[in-house]
Amino acid sequence: MMSGPGTLNLSLASYTRVQDLTHTITPETPVFPGNPQPVIEPLRTFEKDGYYANRLTFAEHTGTHMDAPAHIVEGAAYANELPVEQFFAPPAVVDISERAATDPDTQVTPDDLLAWESEHGSLPAGAFVAMNSRREARIGDPVSFINAGEDGVLHFPGFHPDAAAFLVYERDITGIGVDTLSLDVGAATQFVTHVTVLQTGEYGLEGLAALASVPPAGALIVVGGPKVVVGSGGPSRVMALFSVGAHGFRHAAVA
Amino acid sequence: MMSGPGTLNLSLASYTRVQDLTHTITPETPVFPGNPQPVIEPLRTFEKDGYYANRLTFAEHTGTHMDAPAHIVEGAAYANELPVEQFFAPPAVVDISERAATDPDTQVTPDDLLAWESEHGSLPAGAFVAMNSRREARIGDPVSFINAGEDGVLHFPGFHPDAAAFLVYERDITGIGVDTLSLDVGAATQFVTHVTVLQTGEYGLEGLAALASVPPAGALIVVGGPKVVVGSGGPSRVMALFSVGAHGFRHAAVA
Numbered sequence: 005m006m007s008g009p010g011t012l013n014l015s016l017a018s019y020t021r022v023q024d025l026t027h028t029i030t031p032e033t034p035v036f037p038g039n040p041q042p043v044i045e046p047l048r049t050f051e052k053d054g055y056y057a058n059r060l061t062f063a064e065h066t067g068t069h070m071d072a073p074a075h076i077v078e079g080a081a082y083a084n085e086l087p088v089e090q091f092f093a094p095p096a097v098v099d100i101s102e103r104a105a106t107d108p109d110t111q112v113t114p115d116d117l118l119a120w121e122s123e124h125g126s127l128p129a130g131a132f133v134a135m136n137s138r139r140e141a142r143i144g145d146p147v148s149f150i151n152a153g154e155d156g157v158l159h160f161p162g163f164h165p166d167a168a169a170f171l172v173y174e175r176d177i178t179g180i181g182v183d184t185l186s187l188d189v190g191a192a193t194q195f196v197t198h199v200t201v202l203q204t205g206e207y208g209l210e211g212l213a214a215l216a217s218v219p220p221a222g223a224l225i226v227v228g229g230p231k232v233v234v235g236s237g238g239p240s241r242v243m244a245l246f247s248v249g250a251h252g253f254r255h256a257a258v259a
Numbered sequence: 260m261m262s263g264p265g266t267l268n269l270s271l272a273s274y275t276r277v278q279d280l281t282h283t284i285t286p287e288t289p290v291f292p293g294n295p296q297p298v299i300e301p302l303r304t305f306e307k308d309g310y311y312a313n314r315l316t317f318a319e320h321t322g323t324h325m326d327a328p329a330h331i332v333e334g335a336a337y338a339n340e341l342p343v344e345q346f347f348a349p350p351a352v353v354d355i356s357e358r359a360a361t362d363p364d365t366q367v368t369p370d371d372l373l374a375w376e377s378e379h380g381s382l383p384a385g386a387f388v389a390m391n392s393r394r395e396a397r398i399g400d401p402v403s404f405i406n407a408g409e410d411g412v413l414h415f416p417g418f419h420p421d422a423a424a425f426l427v428y429e430r431d432i433t434g435i436g437v438d439t440l441s442l443d444v445g446a447a448t449q450f451v452t453h454v455t456v457l458q459t460g461e462y463g464l465e466g467l468a469a470l471a472s473v474p475p476a477g478a479l480i481v482v483g484g485p486k487v488v489v490g491s492g493g494p495s496r497v498m499a500l501f502s503v504g505a506h507g508f509r510h511a512a513v514a
Contacts, residue, residue: 024343030488039302040314044487047294047318050333055450057330057491059295061316063302067486075312078305088279088498195310228483228496231322232299233285236312241483241496243343 019224019245026241027143027213029067034146036185037158039063064238070229071187071208075236076198081205083235090207091227093132093178095244096120097220101138104161108151110137111164111189117171124221127175132225134181136215137161143213150185158190165196172204181209181242209242218244274479274500281496282398282468284322289401291440292413294318319493325484326442326463330491331453336460338490345462346482348387348433350499351375352475356393359416363406365392366419366444372426379476382430387480389436391470392416398468405440413445420451427459436464436497464497473499 027033029042042062048055064083065071073080098120103110112135121127139160142149151159163180168187171177180187180201187208188197201208209227223246230238282288284297297317303310319338320326328335353375358365367390376382394415397404406414418435423442426432435442435456442463443452456463464482478501485493 022343022347024486026486028339028486028488042487044489048491055331055491056333057319058487058489059316059318060487060493061314063314064312076310078311084283088277091496091498092277226481226483228481228498231279231281231283231494231496232297232313232315233283234299234313236303236310238315239486241346241486243346243483 020247021245023214023217023244023246024242025212025214025218025225025244026068027211029062029239032146033067034143034149034185035063035066037150037152037156039065042066062239064230064236065210067239068209068211068213068242070227070237070240071198071202071210072235072237073202073205073207074234076195076202080202082233083207083229083237084231084233086207086229090178091229093130093225093227094128094221095132095134095218095223095225096124096127097134097136097215097218099136099216099220100161101136104137104139108159108161109189109191110161112162112167113164114167114170117167120220127171127177129176130178131175132178132181133171134209134212134215135161135163135183137183138216140183140213140215151190158185160184160186160190162189162192163187163197164189165200168197168200172200172206177206179207179209181212183212183215185210209240212242219246222246275502276500278469278472278499278501279497280467280469280473280480280499281323282466284317284494287401288322289398289404289440290318290321292405292407292411294320297321317494319485319491320465322494323464323466323468323497325482325492325495326453326457326465327490327492328457328460328462329489331450331457335457337488338462338484338492339486339488341462341484345433346484348385348480348482349383349476350387350389350473350478350480351379351382352389352391352470352473354391354471354475355416356391359392359394363414363416364444364446365416367417367422368419369422369425372422375475382426382432384431385433386430387433387436388426389464389467389470390416390418390438392438393471395438395468395470406445413440415439415441415445417444417447418442418452419444420455423452423455427455427461432461434462434464436467438467438470440465464495467497474501477501
């Protein structure tokens, strides 16, 4: 029932900064269309009980959250079964915000990944590749964040399936993440990027926050993933550790 | 809305092990008497939707979880407001399992803390002090884990208020944790240990797992705490990083 420690090899010099990459879940948190809004109900109050606590009801895929392999691939690993070794990974932040500012359907392509590599070197083993489209700036306005057309088609950036295949078959990754509602682009009719990444036992993180405050290379992400039985995923506390000055990173201007 | 990175100073050599300290939440997870059992309901199924997801309903204080200052102290910090710098701390594991085996009402005392210090040196700055009573061995049997007498009084170990006061006023800690349902001993009629620790802005972790697999000194815990608005606490993914061989630790025999 109790499992022993897993093997990890973190050769860390010294981290001087920690950045929270997690949005606060509220009743107004933007959710994928069709999913229920989170509900927060008082369960204990100071007035009645002398202490304070709530009951929470939400879909697993709410807020900054994990997509586990079982979300898309029948019989694959549940969120609670992922080895915790996978929760420590070097992030590669790919910034497509310039294109995304004018094209809400833009995608991370293999060329974007090769451009990242020519600037920062090869993707490190076990990399966690995160798309920063700066869609996060709209998080307080769910209609604009979700961005559904009159035909119901969603418009937000994601990973192109070719980029997912490149990462899975040509590189060694731990997972991919986005600052939008889905690993696949909003307008996708099939979830090819999801399938490509999750079928290998890797995971996705959706709704990431503050990626502009993380160096594109040289950091470490820590994923406090969900541990609920038969989990398809769930809210996760994601944090990045890094050193200021490392890898040429300077704190980005943040809106 | 987006906050910048916080300051941290992790001077880490190299960690070779990661140990999950988190129990899996199930519908049968032992909860504090009066709290509802967690509910896991299918929201999407492969048969109907082509993918899989659940809706979750639970009390914040379920499974391995955080007690935030706001749980006990009106107006104090909510779980979602705690700075993430507090989520990285050197744990000091205090093993009272020998006493707990015969006395379910035993408590961590200042003498236990002084004994830890004479073996391992002074508590490090920002220590997270965790009680290992091995009550965890009963986690699969909620009646025995909760251990209510016929009079309704609960019987499980916790921190004596004097130990809490010693840690808060004589040492520099980040929080305290237990492998039972409460920071205070089960038979407590008032929650003095809770108040003493939480009123200072520090936090508690309850229902910790696998503390016997963590070295008593020299590790680092990482707390993936909850980030739900007005949170009194909530399920947290807690992990410990350490090196095998460091500080004389050898993997303990685990039931």
